[in-house]
Every structure is written in structure tokens, then in C-alpha cells.
Amino acid sequence: MTQTVFAPWTDPAAKPLIRFRHVTKRFGDFTAIEDLSLDIYEREFFALLGPSGCGKTTMMRMLAGFEDPTEGTIELAGEDIGAVPPNKRAVNMMFQSYALFPHLTVRDNIAFGLKREGKPKDEIHARVEEMLRLVQLQKFASRKPHQISGGQRQRVALARSLAKAPKLLLLDEPLGALDKKLREETQFELMDIQEKTGTTFVIVTHDQEEAMTVASRIAVMKDGALMQVATPSQIYENPSSRYVADFLGDVTILEGKATKLGDAYEVHWAEGQPPLRAKSTLALADGAGCHLAIRPEKVEIHGEKPADDNVLRGKVIDIGYLGNISTYHVQLANGQTIRAQSFNTERDTRRAFTWEDEVWVNWTENCAVLLDH
Amino acid sequence: MSKLSPFNVVSLTLGFVFLYLPMLILVVYSFNESQLVTVWAGFSTKWYGELARNEAFLDAAWVTLRVAFFSSTIATVLGTMAAYVLVRGGRFFGRTLFSGMIYAPLVMPEVITGLSLLLLFIGLGMDRGILTIVLAHTTFSMCYVSVVVSSRLVSFDKSLEEAALDLGCSPAEAFRLVTLPIIAPAVISGWLLAFTLSLDDLVIASFTSGPAATTLPIKIFSAVRLGVTPEINALSTIMIGIVTVGVIIASISTKRAKVKAEADERLAQRTE
Numbered sequence: 217m218t219q220t221v222f223a224p225w226t227d228p229a230a231k232p233l234i235r236f237r238h239v240t241k242r243f244g245d246f247t248a249i250e251d252l253s254l255d256i257y258e259r260e261f262f263a264l265l266g267p268s269g270c271g272k273t274t275m276m277r278m279l280a281g282f283e284d285p286t287e288g289t290i291e292l293a294g295e296d297i298g299a300v301p302p303n304k305r306a307v308n309m310m311f312q313s314y315a316l317f318p319h320l321t322v323r324d325n326i327a328f329g330l331k332r333e334g335k336p337k338d339e340i341h342a343r344v345e346e347m348l349r350l351v352q353l354q355k356f357a358s359r360k361p362h363q364i365s366g367g368q369r370q371r372v373a374l375a376r377s378l379a380k381a382p383k384l385l386l387l388d389e390p391l392g393a394l395d396k397k398l399r400e401e402t403q404f405e406l407m408d409i410q411e412k413t414g415t416t417f418v419i420v421t422h423d424q425e426e427a428m429t430v431a432s433r434i435a436v437m438k439d440g441a442l443m444q445v446a447t448p449s450q451i452y453e454n455p456s457s458r459y460v461a462d463f464l465g466d467v468t469i470l471e472g473k474a475t476k477l478g479d480a481y482e483v484h485w486a487e488g489q490p491p492l493r494a495k496s497t498l499a500l501a502d503g504a505g506c507h508l509a510i511r512p513e514k515v516e517i518h519g520e521k522p523a524d525d526n527v528l529r530g531k532v533i534d535i536g537y538l539g540n541i542s543t544y545h546v547q548l549a550n551g552q553t554i555r556a557q558s559f560n561t562e563r564d565t566r567r568a569f570t571w572e573d574e575v576w577v578n579w580t581e582n583c584a585v586l587l588d589h
Numbered sequence: 590m591s592k593l594s595p596f597n598v599v600s601l602t603l604g605f606v607f608l609y610l611p612m613l614i615l616v617v618y619s620f621n622e623s624q625l626v627t628v629w630a631g632f633s634t635k636w637y638g639e640l641a642r643n644e645a646f647l648d649a650a651w652v653t654l655r656v657a658f659f660s661s662t663i664a665t666v667l668g669t670m671a672a673y674v675l676v677r678g679g680r681f682f683g684r685t686l687f688s689g690m691i692y693a694p695l696v697m698p699e700v701i702t703g704l705s706l707l708l709l710f711i712g713l714g715m716d717r718g719i720l721t722i723v724l725a726h727t728t729f730s731m732c733y734v735s736v737v738v739s740s741r742l743v744s745f746d747k748s749l750e751e752a753a754l755d756l757g758c759s760p761a762e763a764f765r766l767v768t769l770p771i772i773a774p775a776v777i778s779g780w781l782l783a784f785t786l787s788l789d790d791l792v793i794a795s796f797t798s799g800p801a802a803t804t805l806p807i808k809i810f811s812a813v814r815l816g817v818t819p820e821i822n823a824l825s826t827i828m829i830g831i832v833t834v835g836v837i838i839a840s841i842s843t844k845r846a847k848v849k850a851e852a853d854e855r856l857a858q859r860t861e
Contacts, residue, residue: 280751280755281754281755282751282754301754302751302754302755303754303755303756303757303758303759307755308755308756309751309752309755311748311751311752312748313746313748315746315748315749315751315752317749317752317753317767317771318771319770319771328753328756328766329756329757332756332757332758332762333757359856360853362850362854362857363853363857365857365858376752376756377755380756380757
């Protein structure tokens with residue numbers, strides 16, 4: 217049996233569920249979204265990631281129907297939904313504040329949307345029970361929202377938005393109000409539920425770890441534009457710009473000038489420091505300005521000079537011990553700091569390096585990412 | 590319970606005496622046997638009996654209750670609608686003017702409100718009676734309702750209405766099924782406020798009432814001008830009794846709601 221990888225975005229014949237076509241949204245003088253085009257496919261768990269004010273919430277509110285695009289069209293399953301009011305869309309939303317109706321019980325909250333459809337009573341009842349089971353809240357069905365905990369409220373909100381079996385579920389910072397531990401557990405629950413129900417999820421978040429954990433693809437946004445749309449690993453390992461590299465995870469960014477050298481580039485980045493080699497498919501003119509992004513976990517730290525490329529000499533100025541990993545801040549002679557991470561795979565070993573130690577850091581030419589902007 | 594210092598006991602006594610001595614005297618004298626208000630001649634409930642046989646007072650009381658009920662109900666509907674538009678309507682043309690003007694009648698001298706309404710009714714050729722009093726009371730009490738309701742709407746999470754729309758409600762259904770039940774306490778207290786204001790009002794009613802309909806405050810006021818009778822004391826005592834019972838019920842239900850809310854909170858924490 218062959219297992220096909222879920223990647224409809226690579227299939228040119230696949231039809232997207234959602235299509236943003238040259239969408240622009242203005243609020244008065246302020247442009248929230250600028251000429252944005254984006255395809256999202258069925259069964260995707262799609263994350264809109266960006267700092268606050270980048271337009272990600274506006275995108276979601278346009279999908280839900282609470283805002284209309286100023287220009288351009290939004291299609292859902294091939295249909296332009298611009299003129300469809302929110303109550304007529306096969307789209308449901310889970311609100312950041314959960315927006316549970318305080319005067320209704322958990323059961324009535326979940327049944328709310330189904331009752332509006334005018335379905336027969338026993339059908340509604342069966343669906344509500346199914347939803348309660350899905351989020352494991354059978355015991356709390358008769359309670360009011362203020363009689364349950366934050367994590368349970370979050371699950372009621374999820375069950376309520378899933379009850380009508382929407383084509384598309386929108387999640388606005390769904391885990392923002394939960395503490396870290398509960399948030400991590402809930403991320404995996406969300407993924408399970410998404411898989412079980414086969415619903416397309418679009419999640420808005422500013423938490424990059426959350427986006428990396430749950431999403432099949434991530435769109436990194438900045439100032440109303442898409443910076444990069446790709447899978448979590450592509451975004452992390454092959455960021456397309458300095459902004460994306462910096463936004464996701466920890467990174468050291470060096471600025472320099474590139475010179476082509478075989479299938480790689482040599483980056484001259486500072487007086488008195490050796491040039492650094494980086495493999496790249498970018499086409500850069502000789503002497504063009506560029507950035508080199510290096511993830512700390514790709515940087516090795518040595519007590520003696522290794523016989524490799526990309527070796528820099530420096531001094532340990534800071535050590536961050538996190539239990540599972542340690543981060544070393546190595547300062548070079550020109551003042552630049554390079555971060556290196558090592559895994560603490562053994563217990564009670566004395567740490568190899570300490571403050572003020574002379575060390576060498578290096579990485580392979582595959583590990584550094586060359587960026588032209 | 591902590592023991593009060595002599596100073597606090599004195600302040601407390603002075604405060605209560607200042608507030609309640611006049612009413613206490615009124616209540617005591619309503620049980621006076623004597624025809625003269627200021628001379629005590631022994632305990633009796635005969636003035637309550639007199640009152641029950643006084644058709645003019647009973648009529649006025651009935652008029653007052655009807656006026657209060659209808660004007661407060663209409664004021665609640667209009668005031669809630671106004672509050673909803675002001676808080677939820679976004680920045681429509683003339684919003685600032687409208688929201689400023691809705692508060693104006695709160696500070697307008699009643700004499701002016703009454704006079705302007707009187708001129709309006711005369712201009713329209715309307716006979717003054719229950720209808721005109723109801724209209725007049727609606728006019729000034731809807732402002733109070735809209736203030737009470739809009740302060741509740743401001744703190745109301747707008748995403749609740751959006752959630753209702755998202756789950757398939759039309760805007761009207763969202764209002765009926767979600768907004769109204771949640772703001773109901775504010776709407777009810779707005780109604781009660783309007784009802785009390787209407788019961789109390791003397792000035793506006795005296796401008797807008799006609800010979801066919803007299804409210805209780807007008808009746809009492811004109812009766813007192815001919816001299817205070819023990820009958821009026823009895824009537825006032827009944828009114829004080831009604832208000833007291835209302836206040837006691839309100840505070841008990843507030844206390845119960847608070848106890849329940851605390852219990853719910855503990856329940857929520859236990860299920861973490």
C-alpha cells in the first residue's frame with residue numbers, strides 16, 4: 217500500500233476550496249490587505265501567521281463575511297461569496313473570546329446553529345451528543361459557560377462551530393487564552409479533530425510554534441501582504457526573506473556581499489573575518505548585497521579549530537541552559553554574536569564550555585540560508 | 590461584628606434621623622385617631638378605611654398606575670432601540686448630534702419639557718387626558734432607559750452577535766435570541782426606572798393632564814393645598830410600604846444572584 221503525501225498545492229489539477237483573487241481591503245485611509253491572492257485547499261489546516269496588525273484577522277473576517285473586500289473577489293468552492301451574508305455561508309468561526317452565549321447551557325450553545333436550520337429535534341439531539349463526545353464534554357452538557365473552566369469553554373466553542381459541519385472552519389487565535397501546557401495538549405487535539413472530521417481549518421495566530429505544530433501550510437504575513445506561503449519545514453529551512461527567517465524561530469543573520477563560486481556562493485561579510493560559503497539556487501550578481509541566515513541548532517561549537525569550511529573564532533559570552541538544550545552566545549573579534557545550540561543528551565556531564573572560553577563555531581555550506589532581501 | 594466607636598454611633602444616628610424622621614412622623618400620624626394632623630389622639634386605622642372609600646383618590650391612583658405602565662413600556666422599547674443604534678450603529682451621519690441630544694432631556698428643567706409638550710398638544714388639537722400624559726412621560730423617561738441600556742451594551746462582547754450571525758441567525762434573530770436575553774436585566778431596570786419616574790412626576794403631568802384624568806401626585810398636591818389630612822398620611826404610608834417592599838425584594842434577589850455566582854465560580858475552578 218502506498219501512502220500518498222497530502223499536498224494538493226503541488227497538484228496543478230487540484231481545485232482550491234478558497235480563492236482570494238487580488239483582494240484589497242481598506243478601512244478609510246488604512247490599507248489592511250493589499251492586492252492579495254491565495255489558494256487554500258480542501259482538508260488543509262492552514263495557518264495565517266503574523267504580528268498583530270498584519271491583516272490576518274481581516275482575512276479571516278472576510279472569509280466569515282463580517283467584512284467585504286474593497287477590491288477583488290473571494291471564492292468558496294468556486295463560488296464568489298462576496299455578496300453572501302455571514303448567516304448564509306457554509307463557514308463557521310471559533311472566536312478568540314469563544315463568544316459562548318452566557319444564557320444558554322453547553323448543550324444549547326452547541327445546538328444553537330442546528331436549531332436555526334430547522335432540523336428535526338431527534339436529529340439535532342443526535343448531532344449535539346456526537347459533538348459532546350468529540351470534545352469529551354458529556355458530563356458538563358447542562359452547565360452554563362461560566363460554570364466550566366477555560367479549557368472546557370474552548371472545547372464548547374470548537375464543538376459549537378463544528379456542529380453544522382461547515383465546509384470551512386475559521387479559528388481566531390483559538391488557544392490564546394489557555395496556559396502553555398494546556399495549549400500544547402489542545403494543539404494535538406485540534407489536529408486529531410481536524411483529521412477525524414475532514415474539515416478545512418484556517419487558523420489565525422501570532423504564535424509561530426502553534427502554527428508550526430498544527431498547520432499543513434503557513435502563510436507568513438506582514439503589513440497586509442503575504443511574505444511566504446509554504447509548509448512549516450519549508451518556511452523554517454528555506455525562508456524566502458530575511459523577515460520570514462527572523463520571524464520564525466531563532467536565527468543569526470549576517471549581512472554581506474556574495475560572489476559565485478561553483479554551485480555555491482562565498483559571502484564576504486566583515487573585515488578580518490574569513491568569507492562564508494553557502495549553497496544556494498538564487499541567481500545573484502557578483503558583489504550583490506545579501507543576508508546569510510544561520511539557525512543556532514545547525515552551528516557546532518568546538519574547543520579546537522576544526523578542519524572545515526565556515527569556521528569562525530570567538531569567545532563564549534552567554535550560556536542559556538534550558539534543560540534539553542543549551543544556547544551559547546559566541547562573540548567574534550569584530551563584535552558580531554553567533555548563536556550555537558547543543559543538545560544535552562547526557563545527564564550530569566560537566567558542560568564542555570563555560571564563560572570566556574575561546575571556541576570555534578562552524579556549520580556546513582548546506583546549513584546557512586542565503587537571502588537576497 | 591466589630592464594635593462601633595462612640596463617634597461612629599453618633600454619625601450613624603444623626604444620618605438615619607435626618608433621612609427617616611420625617612417619614613417616621615408621617616407613618617405614625619397616619620394611625621392617628623384625630624382629625625387634626627398634629628394632635629395625637631390615640632391609635633386608629635380609620636383613615637385607611639376613609640381612603641378606601643375616597644373615589645377621587647382611587648381613580649387618581651388607577652390613572653397613575655396605567656400611565657406609568659404604558660409610558661414605561663413604550664419608553665423601554667424606544668429607549669432600547671435608540672441605545673442599540675447609538676452603540677452598534679457605527680459612525681453614521683449625525684450620530685454625535687443624536688447621542689448628545691438623547692441626554693438633553695435629562696438635564697432639561699421639567700417645567701420647560703412640560704410647557705413645550707403642552708404647546709405641542711394644543712397645536713395638534715389633542716384633548717388632554719391619559720394619552721397626553723403617557724406621551725409626555727414616554728418622552729422624558731425613554732432617555733433614562735436609553736442611558737441604562739446603552740451602558741450595558743457598551744460592555745457587551747460584540748463577537749456574541751457575530752457568533753449568532755455566523756451560526757445562521759438573521760440580524761433580527763440574533764437580537765432576539767442573543768442580545769436581548771443578555772441585556773434583559775438592563776432593560777428591566779430601565780423599565781423600573783421609567784415606571785418610578787412616571788409615578789413620581791408632578792410637574793410634567795400637571796402641564797399635560799386634563800380635567801378627565803388626574804394623577805395621584807397632582808391629586809395629593811392639590812389636596813395638601815387645602816390642608817394636610819390624616820387621609821393623605823395614610824395614602825403616603827401605603828406608598829412608602831410599596832417602595833420598601835420593592836427595595837427589599839430587589840436587594841434579596843441581588844444577594845441571591847451574588848451567592849449563586851460565587852458558587853458557580855467555585856464549581857468552574859473544581860473542574861479545571
